[in-house]
Amino acid sequence: MxxxxxxxxxxxxxxxxxxxxxxxxxxSDTSEAVVNVQSENLDQALFACKSVKDVENFLDARPYLAKEYFASSQMDPRQLATRLFNISQNPDFQAFRSQLDSLIGDRKHNILDPLAEAFKQIKYHYPAFEAPKVQFLVTGFTGTDLYITDSRIIIGLDYFGGPSAMYRPDVFDYQLRRYQKEYIVPSIVFFESNxxxxxxxxxxxxxxxxxxxxxxxxxxxxxxxxxxxxxxxxxxxxxxxxxxxxxxxxxxxxxxxxxxxxxxxxxxxxxxxxxxxxxxxxxxxxxxxxxxxxxxxxxxxxxxxxxxxxxxxxxxxxxxxxxxxxxxxxxxxxxx
Incomplete structure (x- = not known):
C-alpha cells in the first residue's frame, strides 16, 4: 500500500x-455481479446510551472502535466513553446531529446505493472482491473522517456536513471543500484502489x-x-x-x-x-x-x-x- x-x-x-x-x-456489464452491502447506523446505538457505562458497553461490544477508529484520540476506554457520552448529551451537538441528518439526507440513497453500484463495478474487474461492511458514526470529530479496511468502512458523518453545517472539521480552508457528502463515495473508491x-x-x-x-x-x-x-x-x-x-x-x-x-x-x-x-x-x-x-x-x-x-x-x-x-x-x- x-x-x-x-x-x-x-x-x-x-x-x-x-x-x-x-x-x-x-x-462494464455488471448485470450478473452480486454485491451485498451490509450497513449499520452505529450513531443511533451510541446516542441511545443513557450513561457512561452504557457507552463503555457499546465500545466493549465493538473493540475495533477504540483500537482503530478512535486510535488518534489517545484516550483510555473510560476517558473515551466519558467524552462520547458528554458529547451525546450536549444540546448544541444534538442540534448539530439533527442538522446532519438533514444535510446528509437518506443514507441509503445518497451513500449506500452509489457504493453498491461502485462495488459491483469492482467485482466485475475483480471477481474475488467482497464488499466491506459500512458503518456510520457521529462523534463530534473524536474519530476520523473515514476508516477503511478490506472488511470494514466507518464513515464519520460529522465531517461531511458541508459549508452549511454548524460545525466543520479542523482542517485548512483549502481542504474544507472536500468535506461534503458528494465526496464520500469517490473517496472510498479511491482508497479501495489500494x-x-x-x-x-x-x-x-x-x-x-x-x-x-x-x-x-x-x-x-x-x-x-x-x-x-x-x-x-x-x-x-x-x-x-x-x-x-x-x-x-x-x-x-x-x-x-x-x-x-x-x-x-x-x-x-x-x-x-x-x-x-x-x-x-x-x-x-x-x-x-x-x-x-x-x-x-x-x-x-x-x-x-x-x-x-x-x-x-x-x-x-x-x-x-x-x-x-x-x-x-x-x-x-x-x-x-
Missing amino acids: FLPRFALFCFLISVSFVSCNKDKRLE RFNKIDPTDKTLLADMIGYGKGYAFVKQIMPTAEDSLVIGYSADNLRRTDASQQQIWAYFIAGKLLYESAEMKKKKFIEERPFTTEIGQKVPGAIARWVGWRIVNRFRAENPGVTLSELMGMENAAQILQESGYNGEPDEVE
Missing part, C-alpha cells in the same frame, strides 16, 4: 482523457509516486465514470481548467528540474503532498500537482494502449514503462 487507509488529506484527481477506446472500457494498485517497493522516485496516484484516480474514474473530476481529485473546477491549460509549462518545469527521478523525500513532498498551491511553479498551480501529472500520464498511457484492462493497469509496477509507453510530453488532449 502506498497510501494511508483513512483520512481525506491525500485525496485528489485530474482531467480525464476522453476517447472512443476509453469509453468502451468504461462500459487493494489492487501494485507499486514497486524499491522505486523511491517521484515518478513512482505520481504513477501510483495516477493509477488510483484512473481506477475511480473507471469504477465511477459519471463522477465529476472535481469529486475524484479534489481540485476545484477552476483549478482543473487552469491546470489543464498550463500543463505544458508544468511539465517543462518537471523536466527542467529533473524531478521525475528525484528520490529525496523533502523535495518530493513539495510536489506530491497537498498544499494551497505549488509555490515553486506558481501561485495559480494547485498543490499536489505531481499527482495530477501522474494521472495525465496514466490517462495518456491508456489512450495509447486501449487493450490494457483495468486489472492489468493496476498490476503494472514499472512507472518508467508507463511513462515511456504513454508518450506524454505535457500536451493537452485533443478535443473530439
Whole structure:
C-alpha cells in the first residue's frame, strides 16, 4: 500500500482523457455481479446510551472502535466513553446531529446505493472482491473522517456536513471543500484502489509516486465514470481548467528540474503532498500537482494502449514503462 487507509488529506484527481477506446472500457456489464452491502447506523446505538457505562458497553461490544477508529484520540476506554457520552448529551451537538441528518439526507440513497453500484463495478474487474461492511458514526470529530479496511468502512458523518453545517472539521480552508457528502463515495473508491494498485517497493522516485496516484484516480474514474473530476481529485473546477491549460509549462518545469527521478523525500513532498498551491511553479498551480501529472500520464498511457484492462493497469509496477509507453510530453488532449 502506498497510501494511508483513512483520512481525506491525500485525496485528489485530474482531467480525464476522453476517447472512443476509453469509453468502451468504461462500459462494464455488471448485470450478473452480486454485491451485498451490509450497513449499520452505529450513531443511533451510541446516542441511545443513557450513561457512561452504557457507552463503555457499546465500545466493549465493538473493540475495533477504540483500537482503530478512535486510535488518534489517545484516550483510555473510560476517558473515551466519558467524552462520547458528554458529547451525546450536549444540546448544541444534538442540534448539530439533527442538522446532519438533514444535510446528509437518506443514507441509503445518497451513500449506500452509489457504493453498491461502485462495488459491483469492482467485482466485475475483480471477481474475488467482497464488499466491506459500512458503518456510520457521529462523534463530534473524536474519530476520523473515514476508516477503511478490506472488511470494514466507518464513515464519520460529522465531517461531511458541508459549508452549511454548524460545525466543520479542523482542517485548512483549502481542504474544507472536500468535506461534503458528494465526496464520500469517490473517496472510498479511491482508497479501495489500494487493494489492487501494485507499486514497486524499491522505486523511491517521484515518478513512482505520481504513477501510483495516477493509477488510483484512473481506477475511480473507471469504477465511477459519471463522477465529476472535481469529486475524484479534489481540485476545484477552476483549478482543473487552469491546470489543464498550463500543463505544458508544468511539465517543462518537471523536466527542467529533473524531478521525475528525484528520490529525496523533502523535495518530493513539495510536489506530491497537498498544499494551497505549488509555490515553486506558481501561485495559480494547485498543490499536489505531481499527482495530477501522474494521472495525465496514466490517462495518456491508456489512450495509447486501449487493450490494457483495468486489472492489468493496476498490476503494472514499472512507472518508467508507463511513462515511456504513454508518450506524454505535457500536451493537452485533443478535443473530439
